[in-house]
Amino acid sequence: MQLLAVPMASSGGGGITLLLPLILIVGMIWFMSRTQKKQRQRQADTVAALSPGTKVVTTSGLVGIVEETDDDYVTLEISEGVLVQVVKAAIGRVIPDEDAADETETATEPVEAATADEAVETAKVDVPDAGKAEDNKADGKVQDAPKLPPTHTEN
CATH class of the missing domain: 2.30.30 (SH3 type barrels.)
Incomplete structure (x- = not known):
């Protein structure tokens, strides 16, 4: 071989x-x-x-x-x-520091509304289920408060 x-x-x-x-x-x-x-x-x-x-x-x-x-x-x-x-x-x-943050915020001038009524109207926002129970009235009826999920399960 x-x-x-x-x-x-x-x-x-x-x-x-x-x-x-x-x-x-x-x-x-x-x-x-x-x-x-x-x-x-x-x-x-x-x-x-x-x-x-x-x-x-x-x-x-x-x-x-x-x-x-x-x-x-x-x-x-x-x-x-x-x-x-x-x-x-x-x-x-x-x-x-908060002072430095406040200085930057005050540097921009806020936009002023023409009248106080316009400022109040623009500040109000209609959000359902927000605020207190007396604020949650629609057509004279009190809306249900939002419900929280259960904190535990039952067997």
């Missing part, structure tokens, strides 16, 4: 086809780590800029006003006279 050596068919770019997926994976990991680093830096800047009187939201959703800051902790007033101490890393975001 005689064995013949037959050359294997090559794909043409063996080295580059193996390196391309590896380069893509390394690039994705680098991009994701860079994004996370920027996010951590932004969070650190936010926490470093905390001062008493700043309104903040914690990562757990607790809203409060900063009373005092420490090296590791922030004391928040979540209600009048109720103070809570949280870790600085738990501060999620700073809520902008």
